[in-house]
Amino acid sequence: MVFEFLYTMPISTFFIMLAGMGMSLVSAFVQRRFTDTTLMSAFKAKNSELRKLISEARKSGDRKAYAKLMKQQKELMRESTGMMGQQYKVMAIPMIVFLLIYYALNYFYTPGGIPVVVAYAPFPIPWGTVGAAHMDISFYLWYTLCAFTFNMAIYRIFKIGV
16 A cells, blocks of 8 residues: 555654644634634623623622613624524534544544554543553544644634634
8 A cells, every 4th residue: 555654653643633733724714714703702702791790780689780781681692693603604614624534534544444553642541542451542532632632722823712
């Protein structure tokens, strides 16, 4: 096989890590490109301020102010429904990319249904590992860990709130 060198560690470890990073970059690009981040951050600021005011009104026992603030919160939620729907639609694209990469790696790193070990854990992990010692990590767990870890890091770097 032409790409057999990708089965050996640490090449397989880094290759899958790069695949996870690529998936995260695509996800961040799509989220950044198709979501209005200024509108989202304005909504979050307005919502947190409103929650703070509601909490203060509840603590002070001011029922009129509390009722008025609850009406404002209902209106804010009504306004934000379309915006949140837009964000959820955009989230489908990164999920599709994640699954496409996952299935491509699954085809490559599970020849004959036997998962290839691509990394070692420094401590036993009870799920997602191969072998009795629970320290051999197959691509299933490694790709998932890498993809979600890089996703969180890249979203923080690019200041994309989810």
